[in-house]
Amino acid sequence: MRPTRRAALIGAGAFVGSLPLRPLRLRAGEAERHGISAFGDLKYPPDFGHFGYVNASAPKGGVFSQLGATRIYNQNFLTFNSLNSFILRGDAALGMERNFAVLMVRAFDEPDAMYGLAAAGVHISPDGLTYRYRLRKEARFHDGSPLTAPDVAFSFNLLKEKGHPIIHQLTRDFTGAEAESDEIVVAHFAPNRGRDVPLFVAALPIFSRAYYAAKPFEESTLDIPLGSGPYKVGRFEAGRYIEYERVKDWWGSNLPVSVGQNNFDVLRYEYYRDRDVAFEGFTGKSYLFREEFTARIWATRYDFPAIKEGRVKREIIPDQTPSGAQGWFINTRRDKFKNSKLREALIYAFDFEWTNRTIMYGAYERTQSVFENSDMKAMGPPGLDELALLEPFRGKVPDEVFGEPFVPPVSDGSGQDRTLLRKAVQLLQEAGYQIKDGKRVNSKGEPLTIEFLLDEPAFQAHHMPYFKNLATLGIEATLRLVDPVQHRARQDQFDFDIAIQRMSFSSTPGDSLRSYLSSQAAATPGSNNLAGIADPAIDALIEVIIAAKNRSELTTACRVLDRIIRAGRYWVPQWFSKAHRLAFWDVFGHPLEKPRYDRGAPDTWWYDQAKAAKLDGKG
Numbered sequence: 368m369r370p371t372r373r374a375a376l377i378g379a380g381a382f383v384g385s386l387p388l389r390p391l392r393l394r395a396g397e398a399e400r401h402g403i404s405a406f407g408d409l410k411y412p413p414d415f416g417h418f419g420y421v422n423a424s425a426p427k428g429g430v431f432s433q434l435g436a437t438r439i440y441n442q443n444f445l446t447f448n449s450l451n452s453f454i455l456r457g458d459a460a461l462g463m464e465r466n467f468a469v470l471m472v473r474a475f476d477e478p479d480a481m482y483g484l485a486a487a488g489v490h491i492s493p494d495g496l497t498y499r500y501r502l503r504k505e506a507r508f509h510d511g512s513p514l515t516a517p518d519v520a521f522s523f524n525l526l527k528e529k530g531h532p533i534i535h536q537l538t539r540d541f542t543g544a545e546a547e548s549d550e551i552v553v554a555h556f557a558p559n560r561g562r563d564v565p566l567f568v569a570a571l572p573i574f575s576r577a578y579y580a581a582k583p584f585e586e587s588t589l590d591i592p593l594g595s596g597p598y599k600v601g602r603f604e605a606g607r608y609i610e611y612e613r614v615k616d617w618w619g620s621n622l623p624v625s626v627g628q629n630n631f632d633v634l635r636y637e638y639y640r641d642r643d644v645a646f647e648g649f650t651g652k653s654y655l656f657r658e659e660f661t662a663r664i665w666a667t668r669y670d671f672p673a674i675k676e677g678r679v680k681r682e683i684i685p686d687q688t689p690s691g692a693q694g695w696f697i698n699t700r701r702d703k704f705k706n707s708k709l710r711e712a713l714i715y716a717f718d719f720e721w722t723n724r725t726i727m728y729g730a731y732e733r734t735q736s737v738f739e740n741s742d743m744k745a746m747g748p749p750g751l752d753e754l755a756l757l758e759p760f761r762g763k764v765p766d767e768v769f770g771e772p773f774v775p776p777v778s779d780g781s782g783q784d785r786t787l788l789r790k791a792v793q794l795l796q797e798a799g800y801q802i803k804d805g806k807r808v809n810s811k812g813e814p815l816t817i818e819f820l821l822d823e824p825a826f827q828a829h830h831m832p833y834f835k836n837l838a839t840l841g842i843e844a845t846l847r848l849v850d851p852v853q854h855r856a857r858q859d860q861f862d863f864d865i866a867i868q869r870m871s872f873s874s875t876p877g878d879s880l881r882s883y884l885s886s887q888a889a890a891t892p893g894s895n896n897l898a899g900i901a902d903p904a905i906d907a908l909i910e911v912i913i914a915a916k917n918r919s920e921l922t923t924a925c926r927v928l929d930r931i932i933r934a935g936r937y938w939v940p941q942w943f944s945k946a947h948r949l950a951f952w953d954v955f956g957h958p959l960e961k962p963r964y965d966r967g968a969p970d971t972w973w974y975d976q977a978k979a980a981k982l983d984g985k986g
């Protein structure tokens with residue numbers, strides 16, 4: 368869900384300078400490539416003109432304003448107090464990554480392919496451990512200074528050493544970078560590296576070495592950093608809004624990876640602490656685009672005059688990316704949650720069918736898998752290929768992983784399914800909890816209490832019926848609603864009983880699994896492993912996934928991992944949707960088809976002046 372940051376920088380310049388410069392010579396088979404992917408497959412040829420999902424003639428101009436729907440590292444959906452998105456400390460503004468260029472960017476109609484932005488091409492050594500990038504001579508920072516290989520090497524080494532803990536984890540197999548010249552930067556990787564580590568490194572932001580020579584990188588600050596991307600920070604008010612202004616003479620605007628994109632003169636992110644207030648802001652045209660995540664609002668409140676008059680449009684577009692696992696994640700670092708029987712009882716106490724029908728208007732499906740909405744989800748008994756991977760773990764993992772994967776129970780929809788609650792009682796008794804004076808207590812007579820951590824009032828309604836069932840079982844559940852800054856701090860330090868999280872992975876998961884599921888991440892403050900999952904079998908399977916030689920092997924290993932994680936009962940599964948619910952004031956144009964692995968907005972959309980004039984009564 369969210370992250371954080373912090374680090375210091377003059378010392379980082381010394382760190383980069385201390386790396387030995389080793390001139391590299393091309394070897395046989397090291398022809399320059401225009402793109403990279405996990406398994407080497409690329410859709411677009413070296414001379415491609417633009418991505419297939421863009422309108423190459425899209426006009427430039429106008430404003431795209433929204434509530435942020437995605438975040439990275441320490442960014443916060445509800446507020447911000449920093450413009451440093453790449454450290455642990457502080458709560459950063461959404462969208463700060465748009466300020467920086469990267470070596471290569473994703474093609475969102477391919478599972479993981481990347482093509483050159485700041486890098487014109489790359490030579491990869493036969494052993495896959497050395498990537499030698501040739502930079503574009505036209506690349507510039509926003510102050511006009513050249514973007515060079517020393518800047519890239521400085522940035523990558525700095526982020527590995529002092530970046531957000533998630534960056535540190537995902538660069539474990541990246542051993543360092545060096546500038547061979549102003550034009551050539553070399554990235555080195557460890558033997559048996561994660562398959563997706565070079566992809567992650569190629570997407571890291573490039574900082575100005577000169578800028579940070581006089582500024583500490585690890586500082587949470589509202590100073591606008593020097594960037595080199597298609598946008599730069601414009602107006603902002605901390606905790607209220609931030610605008611990014613399109614760089615009109617940006618050096619990368621005519622590159623194939625940029626054509627038809629970055630079309631708005633201004634990208635604006637609005638911040639609200641309350642979803643209902645945010646919706647009212649949209650109806651009043653305080654911002655122009657909204658992805659609706661609250662089924663109740665989508666079902667009942669999109670009847671305001673602008674909808675009826677056609678001035679606000681609604682679209683439902685498919686979400687074809689893996690949905691991952693969303694739910695109440697149980698902090699197994701705490702002694703009371705180490706028993707899987709107790710954790711399973713908590714799963715049986717939640718009536719999804721009643722909640723979905725009554726509170727969410729039947730808009731969702733039940734999450735079952737870590738790899739929900741993908742072919743990596745485990746289904747039915749394991750096949751022969753899965754059994755071959757599972758066999759070495761026999762006796763070290765629950766026996767159930769050799770059969771059908773765990774699926775959360777389906778209730779009768781009454782809100783208090785007696786059959787499921789009886790099963791929960793049985794599980795609690797097996798876990799050593801009995802009833803005393805109406806309270807569920809352990810062998811020491813200590814009552815079982817659970818605090819749920821939350822930062823958004825809109826989710827309170829989903830907790831109350833769940834708490835009622837827990838009370839029926841003798842469990843005292845309470846809700847702690849805190850402000851967004853405190854919420855992040857408590858999650859970063861794992862200071863909670865249960866917290867909501869959505870863990871989602873790409874169509875080609877690899878090293879990112881470590882941040883969510885590994886034993887190392889369980890002990891790393893600021894990691895995404897909220898549940899504290901620390902299982903040698905899971906650690907070993909992550910390495911198998913990372914080492915997969917093809918997509919078939921990857922899929923098989925992910926299904927096995929899914930079986931073992933689901934057997935651990937680490938979270939109370941919530942829900943997911945296979946669609947994006949979009950609402951927007953009718954001032955935009957967009958391609959007929961979105962990219963398969965992205966919603967397309969705002970990157971491929973544009974401002975339609977004719978529609979805007981008509982909307983304002985001037986057409």
